[in-house]
Amino acid sequence: MTNITVGVLALQGGVIEHLSLLRKAAASLPTPPADDVKPIRFSFIEVRTTEQLAQCDALIIPGGESTTMAIVARRLGLLEPLRQFVKIDCKPVWGTCAGLVMLAEEASATKQGGQELVGGLDVRVLRNRYGTQIQSFVADLNLPFLGGDAGHAADVVPPFRGIFIRAPVVEEIMTPSSRSTPGTGDDGKELVEVLGVFRKPGSGIYTAESSSTESQKVDEDIVAVRQRNVFGTSFHPELTNDTRIHAWWLKYVVDAARQRNPSVPNSV
Ligand SMILES: NC(=O)CC[C@H](N)C(=O)O
Numbered sequence: 001m002t003n004i005t006v007g008v009l010a011l012q013g014g015v016i017e018h019l020s021l022l023r024k025a026a027a028s029l030p031t032p033p034a035d036d037v038k039p040i041r042f043s044f045i046e047v048r049t050t051e052q053l054a055q056c057d058a059l060i061i062p063g064g065e066s067t068t069m070a071i072v073a074r075r076l077g078l079l080e081p082l083r084q085f086v087k088i089d090c091k092p093v094w095g096t097c098a099g100l101v102m103l104a105e106e107a108s109a110t111k112q113g114g115q116e117l118v119g120g121l122d123v124r125v126l127r128n129r130y131g132t133q134i135q136s137f138v139a140d141l142n143l144p145f146l147g148g149d150a151g152h153a154a155d156v157v158p159p160f161r162g163i164f165i166r167a168p169v170v171e172e173i174m175t176p177s178s179r180s181t182p183g184t185g186d187d188g189k190e191l192v193e194v195l196g197v198f199r200k201p202g203s204g205i206y207t208a209e210s211s212s213t214e215s216q217k218v219d220e221d222i223v224a225v226r227q228r229n230v231f232g233t234s235f236h237p238e239l240t241n242d243t244r245i246h247a248w249w250l251k252y253v254v255d256a257a258r259q260r261n262p263s264v265p266n267s268v
Helices: 016-030 051-054 066-075 078-087 098-103 244-262
Strands: 002-009 040-048 058-061 092-096 105-110 121-127 136-143 160-164 169-173 192-201 220-227 230-233
Touching: 002 105, 002 244, 016 040, 016 244, 040 051, 040 066, 051 078, 058 098, 066 078, 066 098, 092 098, 098 121, 105 220, 121 220, 121 230, 136 169, 136 220, 169 192, 230 244
Parallel strands: 002 040, 002 058, 058 092, 092 230, 105 121
Antiparallel strands: 121 169, 136 160, 169 220, 192 220, 220 230
C-alpha cells in the first residue's frame, strides 16, 4: 500500500466541502489492477499545524477570506512552512478563490497596508473582481483541460458550473509569454498556463482567433491557471457535486508523488 496524504488548510473557509469532494473524487478514480501490490491509499486531513503540513504530499488552500487566513497563518507560524511547501518542496498545491489569492505573488485591491501572501504563482490577482457577496453568480465555464482522458475532445467537454463568490481573477501574468524555449522562462522556470477564462455574457462566442485580439480580451477574465506544481481557480468546484476538477488534480498529485518516489505504482 502506498499512502498519499492530501491536506486542506483548515484555518477558515470551505474546508469540509473540499474534503468531501476529494473523497468522492478519489472514489471515482479507476480502480488499480488486482495484481497491483502497492495500490494507492489516499488520506485526507485538515491542516492547522506545521506537523500536519509536514505529513502532506499535496495541499488545498480553500476559499474563504484571504486576509483572515493570512493573519491566522502568521499567528500559527504557518506562513513560512507554507512558502517552503509551495516554492521549495514544490509539492502540488491548489488554491480556490481566497486560496488563489494566497498563492499569487501579488494582489491588488487588498486591505489598506496590503496583506501577506504565500506566493508561488507569478501572477497578480485582483481581489473581489465582481463586487460584494450579493453579486455572487454562477456561470458555465468551458474548461478544455478536463478533456484529457474523459473521452471528450477539448471543445466538447461538458461545461463546468463555476460558482463565483467575491471572486478574484488573474489580472496580470508576470512572466513574459514569448520565450525562446516554449513553456519555460529564461531561468528555466515554467510559465503560467491559462487553463480557464470567463467570458461575460453577451460578449460573443469564444474562439482561439478571437482571443488573440486585445479588444476581445477585455471581455475575458482569467479564472484558472497553473504554473509548475501550483494550480489556482477563482471559482469554487467544492460547492458543486462535480468531481471532475478534484479528480483531475488528484491524478496530478499521484503523478507528482510517483516522480518523487518511483515505487508509487502507475495505478490511477
Ligand atoms: N469566496 C472567496 O474565497 C472570497 C475571497 C475573498 N474575496 C478574498 O480576498 O479572500
